[in-house]
Amino acid sequence: MSTSKKAKHTVDRLAGRVKENLGEATGNERLRNEGKVDQVKARIKMSGERLKDAVRGR
Template sequence: MSTSKKAKHTVDKLAGRVKENFGEITGNDRLRAEGKADQVKARVKMSGERLKDAVRGR
């Protein structure tokens, strides 16, 4: 996985965590759910990149 993609996915995951925590603090269920969804999307993207690297033999 390229460093820039890894950094972007990590930032996406952290942004989702921040969004989830902010939603929890404010009692906003929609924001909390969006944050969780953002984290899952980032994890799936990271897993896909790792899988591509494994197939390519890196």
């Protein structure tokens, strides 16, 4: 996995965590759920990149 993609997925995951925490603090369910979704998306993308690396033998 390229370093830039890894960094982007990590930033996306952290942004999702911030959204989730902000939603928790303000009582905004939509924002909290959106943050959870963003975190899951980032984890799936990272897993896909790791799988590609494994198939390519890196």
